[in-house]
Amino acid sequence: MTTDRDPAPADSGPGRPSAPGEIPLAPGDGSAGGGSPDTGRYTTLMVLAWAWVGLPFAYGVYELFQKLTQLFGG
Template identity: 55%
Template sequence: MSTSDSSPPEGSTPDRRPLIAFAWLWVGAPLAYGLYELVQKATQLFTG
């Protein structure tokens, strides 16, 4: 009898939270910097 569960047995999966946090930082840091620069440029554009 073969069971094909989609989830592996408990305790055998690696903890991917550090990888997920790194991925969020990899995308989020440049995004935050770009938004900061956008706000700075828009402020200069509309206030003189």
């Protein structure tokens, strides 16, 4: 997991494209530093979010392998 984001000021309109070759680069690392409350909060959120989708998916894969085992494994 990473938090490699660099928020940059936006002065273009919503949805407007930047000029070719002129996409504004981030001025620096604007993310919360290590140990900040935000970092801890987002780490917890990350675990919960991936578990939310990962657990049902794991259930589906488990059921699939059960089926395959029954069919080919005897």
